[in-house]
Amino acid sequence: MTVSQVSFGSHEPVLDVQNLTVKYVGDTRSTTAVDRVSFSIGTGEVFGLAGESGCGKSTIANSIMRLLKDPAKIAGGSISFGGKDVLAMSPEELRRFRWQDVAMVFQSAMNSLNPVLTIGEQIVDVFTTHAGYSRKESLRRAGELLELVRIDPSRLKSYPHQLSGGMRQRAVIAMAVALKPSLLILDEPTTALDVVVQQEIMAQIKELQRELGFSVLFITHDMSLMVELSHRMAVMYGGRIVETAKAQDVYANPRHPYTQALMGAFPPLSGPRVPLTGLPDGVKFRNIPDLTEAAPGHHVAPVGADASAADTAILAGAAR
């Protein structure tokens, strides 16, 4: 599957994922969590990955970071970052690749801070381990970093429990961009936060992105949030990408029935009150074919006709 994609910023992709397949291998049977997924992210571009729980979004993020553990196995495809093959990296190369080149903010990241160390100690740790700065220099930089996400540098001495959820999340984002990575992976960064804080965090990320110029892989199930933040986006179902296009195009004109259903799962904030159906239990897609170009830059998996081509083993209802 070759998908020529319009990217924003430079045409040189920072990250290029081709035909990535990830399997969870069991004793008696294996499950394909990610099935021949291809996408690329350009410099300074925000790329969104949408889909419900279990569709393989986080597995992709973990594959890019090479964080998959048994029983998950990358069964095929390639991931290249700035021309380097991520899948062929040695442990030492990986160590440098993670955090310096690609940083990740995990789901409920605010709970991933170490409760017995101050915020300052944890940020200093990033600088001393990965960048080799002295302790004093690291502390100075840690203060700057907190200012960048608008937390008072005096908070360096605070323990995580002394900060609110939103502040903790901002601190984690600050740590992620500490080494100026060229790609930031955000895996549901605001799921645990309420709307007002979510809005602040997203505005913050946008601003940091403008300032530091990194690319973003943004993973969420919230379509509205995704359309607001992303330049381009892809919708996943059962390990496959079913639609990819500019975010505004997907929002204005969703072509795949699954995308339409996912959009229909969020009640709107304006207009008349109409009954929504969400995703009825009967909606299941199997053997999702490769994407075809439905409109310029808008790629959709065809629906209906090829359901009988049973050579691809998508597990039924993987997204349930």
Add this chain to the structure above:
Amino acid sequence: MSHAVQSSQRLSTDTEAPALEVRGLGKSFPIGGLFSRDSVRALQGVDLTIGRGEIVALVGESGSGKSTLARCVARLEKPSSGEILIDGVDVLKRDRFQASRAFRSHLQMVFQDPFGSLNPAHRVEHFLRRSLAIHRKGGSSETETQQRLEELMTTVGLQADMLNSYPHELSGGQRQRIAIARALAVEPRVILADEPTSMLDVSVRIGVLNLMRKLRDEQGISMLYITHDLASARYLADRTAVMFAGELVEEGESLDLLANPAHPYTQLLVSAVPDPARAGSYDPVRRAELRQAVMASMKCAFEGDPSQACSAEEPVRHLVGDPENRHWVRCHLYQPWAGAAGHALAGEPTQPNRPASNAQEEASA
């Protein structure tokens, strides 16, 4: 407290008593150790009425006191002051020490986390059968009980054979449906649902909301739907009440309230909802002003209106727009009590003297 608006409301609707009425409810939690007399006020003077067969949404951000209100009304917490009226009787006076069974069969709660609210050691049947047995709603024979169990499962849209499943075998949406079925088993007139969909996957959220709507339409059950998701409040609820720092600041017909939010706090909430239809809606300057207005407003939109007197001391309710919409807003001049700022807009203090463009940037520093 003046309740001019409320009393006119009551006249306009049916004459029968509302399903649930809360008057001047307050709750404070002691803080600072055994010998400390300090306390934090989580609720203050909350008046809320839920009519029969009406769904009222309670919205606000984390820490605004939404859940405390639900827990007080469900009598899982003891309110410090106020009245909870059911059929005109104050249940806090009637059963002073703990909620009676009669009260429990009138009002049930559905919690946020369906993974935590069902005991993993029991089958689904156990939860429902127990509710039926305790409240003697199972009928006189085993056949009737069995029939009732199957009815309950059908009502919430599940297969009857799931009665034999354990909670871990069910998806989040199915578990939340079981939690709703358990509440329904006692045939309540009011259900308090505390963020019933926020832990669920997107694909099943609408299904649970639709189920709640169906229960209201078919069985006339009144609901208090607590959420921070304004869009779902708009989708489900007839009326929406906005809570800020333990007090209600605005209330009205959901569509009208979200289309014409009058209180700066409501405007702040509405502007925070991502909506691609109004892309680029984030305006830091505007938000800094709103935040400023929430914490210490200097003017009120109704100042100078002879029919609606303003007050900085009393939480006066101003009527907004058409009385049909039963939309009121608390006078902007009223100041939330000192200390409310501490948790309600945590980490985002306002800069009183600086409405300039970078106020918001500096504010959160």
